[in-house]
Amino acid sequence: MKALTSLTVLGLLTLNLSASPAAAAGSIAYLGPAGSWTHQACLDLYGDKDLVPLTRDELFKSYTDGKVERACVPVTTSVVGVTPYLDAVLDLPNVTIVAEYPKMLGYSLLARPGTKREDIKEVYAHPVAFEEVKPWVDREMPNVRRTDAASGGAAAQTVANSPTLDKASFGPKVGASVYSLVSLVDGIEEGPHNVTRWWVLGRDMPAPTGNDKTSLLLNTSDDKFGASLAALTGAGVQVLTVYERPSKKTLDTHRYLIEVAGHAKQGKLAEFLAKNSEFRVLGSYPRK
Structure with a gap:
């Protein structure tokens, strides 16, 4: 799998940051709130138009009910393997993966203006993010308290709402x-060892x-x-x-997720599936 470097984010963000807006057909859902890596992946892929931040349950329900055209979900990483969201995709009764997006991650340590790095006492991140930045944190901030958040966006939101200047995400x-x-x-643990892959769930097979x-x-x-694999x-x-x-x-x-080269409607794979x-x-x- 080839890792992709970060793309430049253009334009102003106009998303509702405090709540999940009602999903609309034709929109692209991602795990909110804004400011998460899945938000960044959608910006890379589609720009900031028609993006809808939803909770995990809202995202999968909206996709199943046809209220969104596409949903972007992180499924595997080079550090922890499968994410907590892969099984939720496999649970869907009907799903069509229309794209994959591997991205090399480089984390940023975010804080309120005026915060000094030496004053930070607590950092927030998604549990997978903590695994991915662990070498850097163990070396650079070993005594700082680590608190799990639902996403990178939720972590940043918590820091922004903090009344003190001793927190970061x-x-x-x-x-x-x-x-x-x-x-x-910036660029914390950036490299080929730190790649996350997203699936884009859609409607029609490319x-x-x-x-x-x-x-x-x-x-x-x-x-x-x-025997099944041998066949x-x-x-x-x-x-x-x-x-x-x-x-x-x-x-x-x-349940075995088996990823193979080729298209389901072509060649030896199509013959086998029939x-x-x-x-x-x-x-x-x-294939990316």
Whole structure:
């Protein structure tokens, strides 16, 4: 997987920062509030038009109910593996992944204007973010209290609302613009070791491009998984990654997210899927 560097954010942000607005068909939903890495990913992909910040439950319900056209969700990272949101996507009865977006992350330490780095006593971040900045924090701020937040945007919002100048948050630099904060340090833990990948959930499968990836879901027992995987590779399909997820049914059954090269409507993969209905297609999209 090739990591993408950050893109420049253009224009002013005009989102409602205090509450989740009502979703509208045609809009692009992301995990709010504004100032999160998912917000930044959507800005990179689509600009600031039609973006709707929603809570986790609102996002998945709005997508399922057809109230939003697209939803952007972080699913894997190079540091922690799968995110807490992957299983929620796999739980959806109907889903179409229309794009993936891997992005190299470089965190910013955000604080209210006037805050000095040496005065910071508490930092806020999403639990995954804390794992990703841990080497830097352990080295540079080992004695600062670390408090979990729902997202990078929520962390920045908490700092902005603090009456004192002893708090900071970790997240994308866009959070400084959204919440009138300042960045004390940029580029924290930026590098190929710190990449997050988002899925964009949509409605219609993109046409083949010649360089595609397909995400498959297989529900099976442990003793049958090897044969299923062998059948897939034996059909000449290149397996890229496999993620084992709990079935939520029994201990010896699992859900397997299997990502393969190719498009579900072309070539050997299309032939294989026509004969093996136990593999559910979650989406085919350009490979990044």
